[in-house]
Amino acid sequence: MKLKFQNIFNMFAVALLLTGGMMSVAQAEHDDDDERIPVAKNALWQTECGSCHVAYPPRLLPAESWRAVMSGLDKHFGSDASLDTKAAKEIGTFLEKNAGSSRYQSSGKPDLRITETRWFLREHDKVADRVWKNPKVNSPANCAACHTQADSGNYSEHSIRIPK
Ligand code: HEC
Ligand code: HEC
Known part of the structure; x- marks a missing residue:
């Protein structure tokens, strides 16, 4: 029972990470419209x-x-x-x-x-x-x-x- 609870918790954490990642992609696209300059370095x-x-x-x-x-x-x-x-x-x-x-x-x-x-x-x-x-x-x-x-x-x- 304890194990099962842990699994559900992990799935929740993964889902959170995934939505977080998607949000930062959306944010980056927004910045692009916004005249802000993505830093490219060499x-x-x-x-x-x-x-x-x-x-x-x-x-x-x-x-x-x-x-x-x-x-x-x-x-x-x-x-x-x-x-x-x-x-x-x-x-x-x-x-x-x-x-x-x-x-x-x-x-x-x-x-x-x-x-x-x-x-x-x-x-x-x-x-x-x-x-x-x-x-x-x-x-x-x-x-x-x-x-x-x-x-x-x-x-x-x-x-x-x-x-x-
Ligand atoms: C005499 C001062 C001055 C110089 C020199 C200058 N800028 Fe600017 N720059 C400004 C001001 C003032 C703004 C307008 C900020 C605003 O929209 O309120 C601006 C806006 C910008 C923006 C948009 C920033 C944003 O977030 O909207 C970029 C990108 C930029 N400048 C790049 C450059 C580059 C590259 C150079 C040199 C080739 C340069 N500027 C030279 C004063 C200057
Ligand atoms: C030996 C000095 C020197 C080096 C090294 C140099 N530049 Fe320049 N660059 C200048 C000078 C001087 C200007 C004119 C600046 C002005 O008009 O105030 C200039 C202007 C420029 C401009 C136009 C700026 C404008 O008015 O929007 C660009 C683009 C540029 N350089 C790109 C480069 C790149 C890319 C390199 C590397 C491969 C480079 N420069 C290396 C001296 C240099």
Whole structure:
């Protein structure tokens, strides 16, 4: 009798675990709609593409854009960000695998800048001109000036501090 009770208890626990798991899947899908950026990480990408600026989240550009960025690293926005073939291949694969949908695309040809996509402009349309012109911001590509957790890929509203 004691054993049987234990079994029923176990089944109940399993059912609870299952519903819990289903709820977290639903939650993750909701977050996806919510502009929150799922954290996708690759150690090589983090060090190589996070040395001059924050390692921009792969999801914020479509695969075609990452391909274009990765094929012009020797002339990268006025810098030389070249990588050896092996590193470039690993990072390129990681970026394309975690790339965003074409809604991060504005024009016919691939956008090289997140900051020029329609998505970015709309998301930031309440940021005043004088904020963009603040020397502490300097460039809209300087995400970390306002997104204090950008280093760890967290762009949530709660971690935004506009520099004064
Ligand atoms: C040697 C320094 C350097 C390295 C290394 C580097 N970048 Fe950049 N990157 C820059 C500079 C400079 C800019 C222009 C920033 C600005 O406009 O303020 C830039 C801009 C960008 C932008 C456009 C930002 C925007 O305006 O939306 C993307 C995308 C980008 N880099 C991706 C990468 C990726 C991917 C890697 C790794 C393969 C990488 N970068 C490595 C220097 C670097
Ligand atoms: C001058 C400050 C500033 C800079 C620089 C900046 N942002 Fe933002 N960002 C904001 C503000 C303000 C919002 C709007 C928050 C809101 O909706 O209330 C925002 C919103 C966002 C959101 C949506 C957050 C959410 O939870 O709704 C993302 C994602 C984001 N920014 C990414 C970036 C990226 C990537 C960069 C760099 C390429 C960047 N931002 C540069 C200030 C900035």
